[in-house]
Amino acid sequence: MTTPTTTGVLLEASGISKTYGAVVALRNASLSVRPGEVHALMGANGAGKSTLVKILTGAVRPDSGTISVRGKPRMAHSPADARRGGIVSVYQEPALIPDLDVRSNLRLTETPLHKFRHWLDELGIERLDLGRLVREVPLATQRVIDLARALAIEPDVLMLDEMTAALPANLTEKVLEVIGRQRGGDRSVIFISHRMIEIAAVCDRATVLREGETVGVVDVTPGSEERIVELMLGDTVQSMPAASRAAQDRNGAEPRLVVRDLTAGTKLQGVSFELHPGEVLGVVALEGQGQDELFDILAGADRPSGGELMVDGKAVSFHHPADAIRAGLVYVAADRAEALLPQRSVRENIALPFVTRLRRWGPINLGRESKAVRGAIKTLQIDTRAAREVRRLSGGNQQKVTIARWVAGGVRTMLCFDPTRGIDIRTKNQIYVLLRDLAAEGAAVLIYTSELKEIPLVCDRVIVVFGGRVVGELHAADADEPALLRAAYNLKADALMPEEIAAEVVAEATDSPARETDA
Amino acid sequence: MSVAASTVDATRSGLSDAVVVLRRNTWTLGLLVFLAILLVFTRLIQPTYGPTGIQGLANSVLPLALAATAQAIVVISGGIDLSIGSMMALTSVVAASNMQDQSDQFAVAVVIGVLLLGLLLGAVNGAVIVVTRVPDIVVTLAMAFVWAGCALLVLRTPGGGSAQWLNDLVLGPLGNEWVPKAGVVLVVIIAVIWIPVSRSRLGLSLYAIGSNPLAAFRSGVSVGRTKIFAYMLGGLFAALGGLALTASTGRGTPVPGPYTLLSVAAVVLGGVSLAGGRGGVFGPVIGVVILQLIRTDMTFLKLDPNLATVAQGVILIGVVMLGSLLQQRRSRA
Numbered sequence: 097m098t099t100p101t102t103t104g105v106l107l108e109a110s111g112i113s114k115t116y117g118a119v120v121a122l123r124n125a126s127l128s129v130r131p132g133e134v135h136a137l138m139g140a141n142g143a144g145k146s147t148l149v150k151i152l153t154g155a156v157r158p159d160s161g162t163i164s165v166r167g168k169p170r171m172a173h174s175p176a177d178a179r180r181g182g183i184v185s186v187y188q189e190p191a192l193i194p195d196l197d198v199r200s201n202l203r204l205t206e207t208p209l210h211k212f213r214h215w216l217d218e219l220g221i222e223r224l225d226l227g228r229l230v231r232e233v234p235l236a237t238q239r240v241i242d243l244a245r246a247l248a249i250e251p252d253v254l255m256l257d258e259m260t261a262a263l264p265a266n267l268t269e270k271v272l273e274v275i276g277r278q279r280g281g282d283r284s285v286i287f288i289s290h291r292m293i294e295i296a297a298v299c300d301r302a303t304v305l306r307e308g309e310t311v312g313v314v315d316v317t318p319g320s321e322e323r324i325v326e327l328m329l330g331d332t333v334q335s336m337p338a339a340s341r342a343a344q345d346r347n348g349a350e351p352r353l354v355v356r357d358l359t360a361g362t363k364l365q366g367v368s369f370e371l372h373p374g375e376v377l378g379v380v381a382l383e384g385q386g387q388d389e390l391f392d393i394l395a396g397a398d399r400p401s402g403g404e405l406m407v408d409g410k411a412v413s414f415h416h417p418a419d420a421i422r423a424g425l426v427y428v429a430a431d432r433a434e435a436l437l438p439q440r441s442v443r444e445n446i447a448l449p450f451v452t453r454l455r456r457w458g459p460i461n462l463g464r465e466s467k468a469v470r471g472a473i474k475t476l477q478i479d480t481r482a483a484r485e486v487r488r489l490s491g492g493n494q495q496k497v498t499i500a501r502w503v504a505g506g507v508r509t510m511l512c513f514d515p516t517r518g519i520d521i522r523t524k525n526q527i528y529v530l531l532r533d534l535a536a537e538g539a540a541v542l543i544y545t546s547e548l549k550e551i552p553l554v555c556d557r558v559i560v561v562f563g564g565r566v567v568g569e570l571h572a573a574d575a576d577e578p579a580l581l582r583a584a585y586n587l588k589a590d591a592l593m594p595e596e597i598a599a600e601v602v603a604e605a606t607d608s609p610a611r612e613t614d615a
Numbered sequence: 616m617s618v619a620a621s622t623v624d625a626t627r628s629g630l631s632d633a634v635v636v637l638r639r640n641t642w643t644l645g646l647l648v649f650l651a652i653l654l655v656f657t658r659l660i661q662p663t664y665g666p667t668g669i670q671g672l673a674n675s676v677l678p679l680a681l682a683a684t685a686q687a688i689v690v691i692s693g694g695i696d697l698s699i700g701s702m703m704a705l706t707s708v709v710a711a712s713n714m715q716d717q718s719d720q721f722a723v724a725v726v727i728g729v730l731l732l733g734l735l736l737g738a739v740n741g742a743v744i745v746v747t748r749v750p751d752i753v754v755t756l757a758m759a760f761v762w763a764g765c766a767l768l769v770l771r772t773p774g775g776g777s778a779q780w781l782n783d784l785v786l787g788p789l790g791n792e793w794v795p796k797a798g799v800v801l802v803v804i805i806a807v808i809w810i811p812v813s814r815s816r817l818g819l820s821l822y823a824i825g826s827n828p829l830a831a832f833r834s835g836v837s838v839g840r841t842k843i844f845a846y847m848l849g850g851l852f853a854a855l856g857g858l859a860l861t862a863s864t865g866r867g868t869p870v871p872g873p874y875t876l877l878s879v880a881a882v883v884l885g886g887v888s889l890a891g892g893r894g895g896v897f898g899p900v901i902g903v904v905i906l907q908l909i910r911t912d913m914t915f916l917k918l919d920p921n922l923a924t925v926a927q928g929v930i931l932i933g934v935v936m937l938g939s940l941l942q943q944r945r946s947r948a
Contacts, residue, residue: 155832176835191833195826195892196819204819205834227635 105167106131106284107152107183107253112161113308114147119518121147122158123308127286129253134275134285136295136316139305140328140548140581145288148305149257152286153185154178165252179205182252186259188384190242194231201230202245211248219244220270236264243271254278255286260294261384264362272298290382292321292585306330321587329578349373350409352509352540353425355394358403363389365564366403371509371540376531378555378575379544382584386564387544391513394542395427396420407509421449424508428498430517435498438487442478443469445486446501472504477526492523499530507534512543516550528554548580562586642886642894642938646901649934653908661915666792668911673795676907677785678703678859679877680801683885683899684809685852686878692845693825693891694744694751699853700875701762702736704868706857708766711775711867722778730854736762737850741843759875766869775867785862797863801900804855809896812848821845826892880931881906886938906931 107129114122122144129135139145150156152163154172163171165181172178178185192201202212216224219240230238239259246254256275260268276298278285287299295302299316304327312327314320353371358364364386371377381387392398394405396414405412407423414420417427426449429435436445446469473480476496479489486497495515502510512531516524531541531554545551551558551572558575560568560583568583637644657664682699689696706729713725744754789796812818820841823831832838856874861867884902887894906927913923 153833174835174837175833176837179835185833187833189830191830193819193823193826193830193834193892196822200819200822201834203816204823204831204836206816 104130107163107165107286109148109152109163110161112148112151112158112163114151114156114158120308122151124310125161125305125308126310127152127303128313129284129286130301131282131284132280133300134279134287134298136299136302137286137288137305138295138302138324138328143305143328144308145305146257147308149185149255149288152178152183152253152255154183179249179251183255184246184249184251184253185255185257186239186243186246188239188258188261190235190238192230192238192242195229197227197229198224198233198241199226201241202226205245205249207245207248211250212244215244215247215274216241218270218274220267235262236267239263240267240271243274247274250283252283253286254283255288257288258290258384260289260291262362268294290384290585292324292587295324296321304328321585325578325581325585325587329581351406352408353394353542354404354406354409356404356406358390358393358400358405360386360389360393360398360400363564364393364400367561367564367566369559369566369569371542373538373540374535375557376535376541376543376555378551378558378572379542379561380548380551380558380580380584381544381561383546385561387513387561390561391427391511391544394420394425394511396425397427426502426505426507426510428495428502428510428512428515430514432491432494432498436486436494439485442473442480442483442486442489442497445497446472446504449501449505468504469500472500475503476500476530490523492519495519495527496523499527503530503534507539509540510534510542512541512545514544514546516545516547524550548584549577551575551580560584560586640895640897643898643901645938646885646898646905650901650905650908653905653912657908657912657915660912664915666788669793670788670795670797672904672907672911673797673801674786674863676904677797677801677863678856678872679874679881679907680900680903681804681852681856681859682874682878683881683903684805684896685849685856686875686882687885687887687894687896687899688809688821688852689751689845689849690882690887690889691825691891691894692821692842693828694842694845695755695879695889696740696846696849696853697752697755697875698736698740698759698762699849699856699878700871700873701759701766702733702850702853703857703860703874704871705736705762705766705769706733706854707860708770708775708867708869710858710861711777712770713775714778714781714861715774715776717778719778719780722781725778726781726858729858730851733850733852733854733857734847735850736853737847738843740850741846744846745839745842759871763869763871766871770867770869773866773868775861777861777865781858781862782865785859797859800859805896805900808848808851813895817841817844822892824891877903877906880927883935884931 105128107127109128110126112122112125125144125148127137127148137145137148147156151158152172154174154177157173162169165183170181172181172183193204196204202209216222221237221240224237224241233241239262243256243259260271263271272294275285275287279300287295289295296316296318302314302316302320302324303310304312304314304324306328307330311330314323314327349372351370352373355370356368358367367386367390369377379387379390389398393400396417396419399415405414407425412419412423414423420427437448443466447465476499478496478500479493486494489497499515510531516527519527528550531543535541543554552575555572555575557572558570558580559566560570562584567586570579570583657668661668682703685699686696709732710725710729713728714722717725740755740758743749743758744751747754785797785800787796788794789799820831820836821844823834823836824838824841828838881899881902883889884905885894885898885900887899909927909930910923913920913926918926
């Protein structure tokens with residue numbers, strides 16, 4: 097396993113393509129990793145990173161392309177196969193079996209115990225009872241166990257897919273230190289992270305993907321972040337029709353929603369902002385920065401561990417989505433499956449929350465209901481040819497149904513979480529026009545979207561969430577894609593410096609898992 | 616450093632291993648205590664309850680306990696098998712019709728053949744589920760009809776026969792009058808088949824795919840193959856159950872008994888999570904004994920047998936509710 101290679105490349109993937117139905121995930125991706133380097137794989141949301149990872153680890157088969165390890169062709173057909181070929185990966189969610197103890201988990205992957213102990217030590221976890229059920233071990237420790245297990249196998253290529261994303265900072269530091277020490281040997285590490293500081297700290301080179309294609313390989317040096325961001329963006333000119341909305345004068349108007357110092361575990365660490373009537377407020381964040389928790393709390397699906405919510409000037413606390421709906425906060429999810437009754441008709445799906453609001457008991461007033469439903473269908477231009485079963489509608493039309501149900505009831509505040517995910521351009525635009533219309537009629541809209549270039553089309557104002565807190569605010573006029581992406585990576589000069597944020601995350605994130613351990 | 620750590624681990628293990636084993640198996644231990652109380656209660660209401668009673672209990676428990684073991688293995692791996700009763704009927708009639716009026720040697724070959732048949736039936740169940748991706752509950756429900764139909768094709772009415780040695784294997788006491796052969800056979804079967812499997816990597820994989828299939832897949836477990844293996848083991852235990860039926864009654868019955876649903880009840884009572892990944896086979900076996908003993912007690916109390924069935928259901932819900940309440944309280948503490 098440790099024979100020196102004559103070629104300068106340890107892992108070579110080229111011409112990889114993969115389509116899912118009509119969606120092209122990868123068109124021509126390549127990756128070349130040298131022995132002894134820590135190699136970053138970068139790309140914006142939807143650039144194809146996760147598909148490439150799945151292909152390298154054998155979870156998905158590509159439509160075309162070749163992969164070789166140490167010069168030998170090697171296309172993995174399953175994770176077990178990839179493992180035998182020397183590629184082992186660690187994900188954000190640990191691949192440990194919760195109902196088995198740690199020792200059994202090691203046996204499952206045939207991991208040598210003494211090496212596992214060694215790496216666990218190196219990673220700063222010295223006392224671990226191997227007889228404990230994984231389920232009873234704190235999540236942060238589980239992540240480190242997963243990493244130590246992978247290191248103990250001594251794979252040719254260790255792939256770390258966002259594994260630091262949810263790690264408390266003291267452990268992240270240890271992990272980065274250990275990864276950094278892998279450099280210069282015979283093996284290599286592929287490192288995927290949203291945090292530029294981590295990339296800068298441990299990586300030698302970075303491969304950048306955009307729209308399913310490898311667009312460049314960059315030597316990571318001080319200042320190369322800008323180059324990476326440029327590559328991730330491509331030649332998107334800043335020609336987006338800037339929203340021609342005059343900043344409304346809001347002096348005196350009461351904010352519809354006030355969020356103050358909202359916290360939730362380690363995921364949200366004091367988020368504050370205001371949402372005004374007639375405004376579309378965008379939330380910009382990389383994946384997993386706390387936006388999911390924020391929307392869950394606002395929609396009443398989850399409870400915060402601290403902070404205040406005020407609707408129309410009154411403090412509220414939600415115990416159930418019904419509370420949020422009653423307070424006028426309605427939620428549009430990215431995943432339509434969360435919101436729809438797929439086997440029921442368009443009418444029933446639109447009327448569902450509306451009915452529950454009209455009256456609690458007794459027969460439904462069908463006349464009134466159908467009038468409201470018809471109005472909503474018309475406003476949203478829902479294609480009703482397949483109206484008898486919602487699951488037969490296209491994704492875009494399904495999403496329109498989830499929005500229509502709130503429009504039918506008369507919406508005051510709409511929370512949209514990535515509402516255009518996986519929807520065609522035409523429907524997207526219709527949805528954006530609708531959101532603008534709602535705002536013009538006095539509704540307030542809070543929208544998170546993973547598609548940055550659409551922010552200026554729909555938003556008046558943008559807040560940037562990073563590491564569980566609001567790190568910046570932009571006006572729509574300044575919110576072109578490069579500016580947004582820089583802000584999302586927290587590279588903006590007028591926001592807090594990345595190092596400061598990191599330091600604070602260290603201070604706050606460390607204490608809660610520790611408490612978990614004591615219990 | 617690592618050497619020191621492992622020695623610490625070794626010295627600690629002597630002391631704390633027992634504690635860990637006790638803590639992990641609180642549910643099974645609780646069931647044992649419940650069973651002991653039930654036995655004392657039986658003796659109180661029926662002072663003549665003795666070796667004969669135990670003997671009868673063991674005979675009625677054996678096929679059901681094997682069915683429960685089959686079900687437990689499948690449920691642990693995240694599935695459910697509704698065809699266990701039908702597989703028992705099919706294997707039972709195949710055994711009875713082939714052993715009738717045949718030599719003892721031939722009967723040995725039949726027994727081996729029937730066990731292989733069980734593995735095959737299970738493999739078909741598992742393979743259909745894995746290949747078609749139709750939910751377990753649907754496939755095994757359908758297969759329950761298929762296997763039951765096959766059983767009627769083999770033997771239209773109860774009949775056939777059993778080798779004498781097979782009858783002798785499960786009927787009667789072994790040495791001491793308090794030790795029923797059926798009980799010994801059960802313990803031996805589980806010890807010989809389940810214990811080695813559960814300690815192997817394959818056994819770990821069973822728990823792994825039931826507990827978290829994605830993590831298992833990423834850990835390099837072949838989820839499909841492991842699932843088929845789980846159903847094969849289930850089929851094997853169902854075949855053993857079928858043989859036990861033939862051995863204890865001396866013939867084959869083509870119409871499936873109530874074994875499928877009772878096996879699910881025993882699994883739940885035995886502390887196996889229907890969501891998969893948790894539990895073992897000992898809990899369900901004790902669960903079977905408890906369910907049977909309750910029935911016996913009902914007859915001793917001269918209760919309407921229909922009422923006894925109602926009581927069985929109520930006890931099942933009560934015990935499981937109590938269990939999850941205790942668990943909640945423990946995790947909150």
